[in-house]
Amino acid sequence: MQAGKPVLYSYFRSSCSWRVRIALALKGIDYDTAPVNLIKDGGQQFSDEFQALNPMKQVPALKIDGMTIGQSLAIIEYLEETRPTPRLLPQDPKKRALVRMISDLIAGGIQPLQNLSVLRQVEEQQRLAWAQKAISSGFNALEAILRGTAGKYCVGDEVTMADLCLVPQVANADRFKVDVSPYPIISRINRSLLALDAFQVSHPGRQPDTPPEMRA
Amino acid sequence: MQAGKPVLYSYFRSSCSWRVRIALALKGIDYDTAPVNLIKDGGQQFSDEFQALNPMKQVPALKIDGMTIGQSLAIIEYLEETRPTPRLLPQDPKKRALVRMISDLIAGGIQPLQNLSVLRQVEEQQRLAWAQKAISSGFNALEAILRGTAGKYCVGDEVTMADLCLVPQVANADRFKVDVSPYPIISRINRSLLALDAFQVSHPGRQPDTPPEMRA
Numbered sequence: 224m225q226a227g228k229p230v231l232y233s234y235f236r237s238s239c240s241w242r243v244r245i246a247l248a249l250k251g252i253d254y255d256t257a258p259v260n261l262i263k264d265g266g267q268q269f270s271d272e273f274q275a276l277n278p279m280k281q282v283p284a285l286k287i288d289g290m291t292i293g294q295s296l297a298i299i300e301y302l303e304e305t306r307p308t309p310r311l312l313p314q315d316p317k318k319r320a321l322v323r324m325i326s327d328l329i330a331g332g333i334q335p336l337q338n339l340s341v342l343r344q345v346e347e348q349q350r351l352a353w354a355q356k357a358i359s360s361g362f363n364a365l366e367a368i369l370r371g372t373a374g375k376y377c378v379g380d381e382v383t384m385a386d387l388c389l390v391p392q393v394a395n396a397d398r399f400k401v402d403v404s405p406y407p408i409i410s411r412i413n414r415s416l417l418a419l420d421a422f423q424v425s426h427p428g429r430q431p432d433t434p435p436e437m438r439a
Numbered sequence: 440m441q442a443g444k445p446v447l448y449s450y451f452r453s454s455c456s457w458r459v460r461i462a463l464a465l466k467g468i469d470y471d472t473a474p475v476n477l478i479k480d481g482g483q484q485f486s487d488e489f490q491a492l493n494p495m496k497q498v499p500a501l502k503i504d505g506m507t508i509g510q511s512l513a514i515i516e517y518l519e520e521t522r523p524t525p526r527l528l529p530q531d532p533k534k535r536a537l538v539r540m541i542s543d544l545i546a547g548g549i550q551p552l553q554n555l556s557v558l559r560q561v562e563e564q565q566r567l568a569w570a571q572k573a574i575s576s577g578f579n580a581l582e583a584i585l586r587g588t589a590g591k592y593c594v595g596d597e598v599t600m601a602d603l604c605l606v607p608q609v610a611n612a613d614r615f616k617v618d619v620s621p622y623p624i625i626s627r628i629n630r631s632l633l634a635l636d637a638f639q640v641s642h643p644g645r646q647p648d649t650p651p652e653m654r655a
Binding site for chain 1: 452495506510511516517532537539540542546551569572576581583
């Protein structure tokens with residue numbers, strides 16, 4: 224790996240890693256991927272080496288500018304402050320608040336309830352229903368909010384941090400077989416975003432650690 | 440209620456509401472409290488009136504400047520951008536990243552796993568153990584991070600958004616009888632913060648909706 228180049232500790236199928244990969248792609252930041260397999264070897268995130276980097280034992284973590292940052296939204300906000308073009312937060316504080324509200328709704332109100340480490344604590348036969356409930360109750364709220372905020376994308380017509388959270392969460396909904404037909408705005412925005420280059424190159428099906436059978 | 444005065448939809452014991460109450464107190468923002476009782480009437484957050492304000496059916500929500508914002512960290516970031524004094528995020532982008540990482544660790548990685556609506560989905564005899572596990576595994580990570588970032592408070596010697604997340608989470612730890620002796624840095628910072636006026640006036644024991652038997 225080239226010295227000075229950012230390193231993203233990532234797992235191809237992690238929705239939180241995907242958020243950061245989209246940000247890096249949109250901002251044109253060249254980086255190396257250090258894959259952390261959340262399944263193999265009992266979970267490589269539990270290794271001493273990785274825990275020293277991110278005590279939360281979660282991906283993503285980004286090594287950049289001489290420091291390591293964990294938590295996807297904190298990483299994206301840092302990239303926004305230090306590499307502001309193109310912007311992922313609108314200029315107007317009220318619109319920024321809407322973007323952050325939607326981002327936090329997904330990153331704090333949906334994803335944590337259906338991630339791998341939580342599902343492992345739920346009885347196996349109940350896991351699918353648990354994840355579906357978390358996603359659909361979050362999407363009910365999100366659809367209602369988007370009715371007031373959406374243009375072409377989640378907040379108006381520019382791609383924002385909220386969109387970086389939306390697409391990976393819809394992919395998780397697919398994975399857990401959630402019926403997304405009650406969410407026409409979420410579905411429309413998701414389709415528009417998936418057509419953009421930055422969402423394609425960052426896709427779980429196209430990462431260095433994507434297994435051959437899951438390549439897209 | 441006075442026109443133009445911000446209104447905080449809040450529940451005295453909600454840790455996410457407390458975060459925002461501390462921010463309002465630190466910044467000297469005068470506001471009215473609209474109590475939303477999460478228990479009474481099957482949960483007042485489920486009323487049509489409140490859902491129209493916050494489709495997530497969660498507190499806090501802040502009515503301010505002609506809009507309503509949900510999600511505690513989005514509210515605090517909005518207050519920071521529109522009422523910057525005293526600052527709750529450091530000036531240096533790297534320190535800001537640390538503050539946001541710690542805030543997200545608590546707000547996205549701990550609290551959502553032990554909140555009321557999730558615990559209701561866990562079998563009654565297992566609830567305490569579930570909440571304790573969520574908090575202690577989060578605190579293990581947090582203590583390790585604070586070893587590198589803390590001064591008097593979570594990041595250096597100024598009160599930041601991270602501290603607004605820390606104190607209410609330690610109160611939840613107390614409520615769920617988590618042994619905090621393995622977390623000397625968390626415990627020390629918590630004690631220092633609780634001595635500050637803004638953390639006292641915002642305390643769950645001193646809110647308009649605090650029941651008499653829980654007043655502190």
